[in-house]
Amino acid sequence: MTKQIHINEASQYVDQEVVIGVWLADKRSSGKISFLQLRDGTAFFQGVVVKNSVSDQIWEIAKSVHQESSMYVTGVIHEDSRSHFGYEIEISDIELISQSEGYPITPKEHGIEFLLDNRHLWLRSRRPFAIMKIRNEMIRATYEFFNKEGFIKMDSPILTGSAPEGTTELFHIDYFDSDAYLSQSGQLYQEAGAEAFGKVFSFGPAFRAEKSKSRRHLTEFWMIEPEMAFMHQDESLAIQEHYIAFLVQSVLDNCAYELKILERDTDQLKKYTKLPFPRISYDEAVELLQKGGHDFKWGEDFGSPDETFISEQFDQPVFIMNYPKTIKPFYMKEDPKRDDVYLCADLLAPEGYGEIIGGSERETDYEILKQRIVDAGLSLDEYQWYLDLRKYGSVPHSGFGLGLERAITWICKLDHLREAIPFPRMITRIKP
């Protein structure tokens, strides 16, 4: 029996006859030759059907098969230096599985809303295919990195009985006879994890009921949140930059084909694997903005245009360190040298992409943290379990959060987060 393979194994079967289960992505004919663009989920490549080399019946199938029909093709693999992929198959037999009529996504241009309505099909097209493969590689590399560094994955709960940072951007759920909310961040739970397991990370979905239509927001997104006990902010920054460099290097090493589909400049990406990343203080960032003509005052938070401007001043990711306390959450540790800023940093991606990581050292003192909770107008009762972490064996600890889709958007050089997740959820989109 002829061996059944996948397209991405073609290089190992040159001049051999193989069978491949495929879909027809596109086709063109030139008289007595049919060129079938085939895909099987691992890659795209060309199948060539020569009229004089096949039966009339096979030639008929090759001529009449429609876009996205499924079939088993049999043929011999050839090297083909002219093709994008480097190999093609000279087809001797076709077994049609299912003829497809009127596939809605044609080679012509379609509007984004139409494509999103058909996301279950659009994922098959070259560009979403390449992005999702890169997403997969970044997920794989994330596990490799944190496992190697001695972290354990500890899943924070998604359903939470309290609303830690206020309820305005939280999705509410009737949880039997009580209330629950979808988690925006698992960080507080990761802090409990750090005191149990030393170094932990979560990697799961997070939810934000933000009424924003910005290209940088999704209502459902995936976050990676590492938290490290016995660790100060400077060591945390070192882990962050090593992690980012590892992500980029992994994509360069394992997704050359997908980066080519996206026409991503790999020389540009290579720059992001050089460490350390530049570090500037919030104060210096404010100066940069002011010198650049931005109307920005110390103490304000950066908006997207500000982040874009700052990140464009560097050709690597840049850490902005030590933000004013007034614009950052209550659990951060005060800079011991100044009482108006925290020991924190955001990492801004270059090429104008802005924030992809936010992180800080955490406050360890029970009384200070308790007062902060009160000052923030939050319920001491809801936070007692979190305060317990400072009552029983408090240690210096730091952590950060990476938004997966933001990192993908940057590495793939996309315009909008909605292309970085298989089934995007936005204020106006909950289907399919």
Added chain:
Amino acid sequence: MTKQIHINEASQYVDQEVVIGVWLADKRSSGKISFLQLRDGTAFFQGVVVKNSVSDQIWEIAKSVHQESSMYVTGVIHEDSRSHFGYEIEISDIELISQSEGYPITPKEHGIEFLLDNRHLWLRSRRPFAIMKIRNEMIRATYEFFNKEGFIKMDSPILTGSAPEGTTELFHIDYFDSDAYLSQSGQLYQEAGAEAFGKVFSFGPAFRAEKSKSRRHLTEFWMIEPEMAFMHQDESLAIQEHYIAFLVQSVLDNCAYELKILERDTDQLKKYTKLPFPRISYDEAVELLQKGGHDFKWGEDFGSPDETFISEQFDQPVFIMNYPKTIKPFYMKEDPKRDDVYLCADLLAPEGYGEIIGGSERETDYEILKQRIVDAGLSLDEYQWYLDLRKYGSVPHSGFGLGLERAITWICKLDHLREAIPFPRMITRIKP
């Protein structure tokens, strides 16, 4: 400066002086020696403080330090064949970071509700520690297995705009001006993924608003859902059993210390790495039950006691194949040899644990599937995108779902799923 290490690195530092950041798990004194049971998140081991070898101040700290206080200890690593761990540290210096007063979880017995109320602290105890490390290893091994097998991870959405299998067990969300539900399963989306990427898997949280207090149910749990294009049920069963054997082998290889803490019989576990797993039909399972004196009729679904009984008849996981159509979901493929059963199988774990995997070949025919949706009283409109997968390039495909916590409960030999997840969610528990 003395090198700072983790406890699980002790074997590499025998007879060397090191520093370790630790918490005090427990302690006992015998006159002029204090034995500190230390933990740092990687392991537990003993620190020995000899009064005559340390300053009065250090001796005082060793005597007065309370459970779960945090400190840096300095000392020399020794081999210690009497200890559980094999190594201990002879302490010369202690830097107390934070004294802990009145830690609620003492070495005495506590009730389960009290422990769950203090889950943020209970995670530090030996047993939860060991279970969570094994959970982490099973997560790591899952990615290793599916990456190696050529799958890509494709995240199904958690927020869904329709209620695929009826709304009774779904959590509802007000999604801006429309309705949304928390996903119970990402399978339908994985089927779209299989037609785009060939072999895909999801690994994320799923939610079931089931009013069950059973020890086999959580409202929030994690599922692994692989889906394979161009694949029939028999090949899917082979992947399933290889995956399970790989999970068990990975835990045996990498969690010997944790299995010892749990006193898990590793000879028993080794049996579960032998392939193939036994396979019996639903019909044969019914016979087994009837012979065993169970009042069970063909066509009924197995309850937990039935599954327990069946699984106790085998000393390996066992596949129950081809269930009646009436008790399984609409999307499964009919057995070509019989019109009353589907090509499906559940995998029951041994030692009475019952179902850990459910899977099937999927129906590929547009018209049959459409009729099934109508017959199930579901909305054709909501399912049109799913029907599209049969309209455009339908191919034979199969998939399955593994409940992570059920698999952990079995591998760790636990009584209840609530111990298999860091922060369990049940009908009466949504905090901390």
